[in-house]
Amino acid sequence: MKLSVLGCGRWGTFLASYHCAKNEVLLWGRPGSRGLARLRAERRNEYQALPDPLLLGDDLAAALAFGPVVVISISAQQLRQLAAQIQQHDVKGKTFILCMKGIEVATGKRLTQVFREEVAQPVKVAVWVGPGHVQDFSAGVPNCMVVDSDDPATTDFIVNNLSSDLIRLYKGRDLIGTEVGAAAKNVIGIAAGMLDGAGYTSLKGALMARGAREIARLIRAMGGNELSAYGLCHLGDYQATLFSSHSHNRQFGESFIKGEPFDRLAEGASTVQALVRLGEEYKVDLPICQTVNGLLYNGLSADEVIPRLFSRSVKGEFDY
Template sequence: MKLTVLGCGRWGTFLACYHSEKNDVLLWGRPGSKSFAALQRERKNAYLALPPQLRLESELSAALAFAQVVIISISAQQLRDLARHIARFDVTGKTFILCMKGIEVDSGKRLTQVFCEEVRQPVGLAVWVGPGHVQDFSAGIPNCMVVDSADPATTDFIVEHLNSDLIRLYKGRDLIGTEVGAAAKNVIGIAAGMLDGAGYSSLKGALMARGAREIARLIRAMGGNELSAYGLCHLGDYEATLFSAHSHNRRFGESFIKGEPFDQLAEGASTVKALVCLGKEYEVDLPICRTVYGMLYEKRSAAEALPSLFSRTVKGEFDY
């Protein structure tokens, strides 16, 4: 099978390398991208070396024409711009897989909604999310992830053709819950890093429990299945985000509390803006998200904000 991967960050590059073992794969990077220029020049990045059979391409038209299955792995807030460029070409009948997590800040829309608004052509569309870091996969450590789509046949097709012993794919059947859960997981990851930075790491167990409950309420209000919050897209991804040294979101939260610079992408810093707005729109109390937002954007101090991470009216644990 032929595959095109759009995006040469650590995850996109890994997926291109990994799938090129059994498939004909092309990796696209934006013209002028320093990361892509380095890949072209050195055929490696900080995590892995590119196999000789992996093709590199900077022309979007050529990348889209190469394969019927297109994986997109870029920053969530850049998706609309890329989708607008994709819409200029005839991509009818192709299958697009969004291997990314986030909610568009300006609109509060899920990524599949953003893509469909811009690419108004009959295509297959799915998300591929869940736990796993490039560093672990590159070392041969397996994990489980979930694929979801509004079209079950698209989900089935992707799982059938891209499932492997290293990355075991499960079939999601709740696109709203899968997308919201995956995006929100990064915000809980930032909160975990904040606890680490403040010396409150023992509270991360409570954060896991209350965080999943908080996002379950939002998923339900948005029309999804609240149980998705306890699946691979959200709770199942906590270990890889709340505890891992590889997690950009956790490291960002820790660096923020310590006043240290952090120059890597942390999707949760944008996603929390969208979640706070969604909480207001759907009238769902999101105390953890509001706390993270307050510290990042309202200059609330750690001493003031962190104790309020779990503050709620005294009630039963699973009351709404």
């Protein structure tokens, strides 16, 4: 099978290399991209060397025409712009797999909603999310991830054809819950880093429990299955996001509290604004998201806010 990967960051580059084991793959990067320039010059990035058969290119039309499956791995907030470019080409009948996690800040919409708003042609759309870091996968450490779509047949096709011993794919059956849960885990990851930075690492267990519960309430209010919050898309991704030294979101949260610079992409920093918006829209209390948002954007004091985060009014653990 032929497939293209759009986006040559660390995850997109890994996915292109991963799919090369069984498929013909073209990895696309934006014209002038520093990442693509390095890959062309050195056939590697800081995480891995590219397999010899992997093709590289910056022609979007050629990448979209290359095969029936197109994987997208870019910043979530850039998806609408890229989708609008994709709409300018004939992509009817193709399968698009969104391999990123986020919610559009400007609209509060899930990524599949954003994509379908811009790409009006009859295409199949799925998300591929869950735990795992490039560093671990590149070292041969396996993990499990989840694929979800509004079309079960599309989910089945992807899982049956792209799963392997390195990445075992599970079939999601709740697109709302899968997308919201995957996006929200990055926000909980920032909160975990903030706890680390403030010296409250021992509270990360409580953060895991209350974070999953908080996001479950939001998923339920949005019409999804609240149990998705306890699956691979969210709780199943906590180890990789709340504890791992590889997690950009956890590192960002810790650096923010310590007042240190951080120059890597942390999707949760944008997503938290969208989650707070959704909480207001669906009338769901999101104390952890609101705290992270307040610290990042409203000038709240970490010394005052973080110790109070888990000392709210007494109530049943599973009360709504």
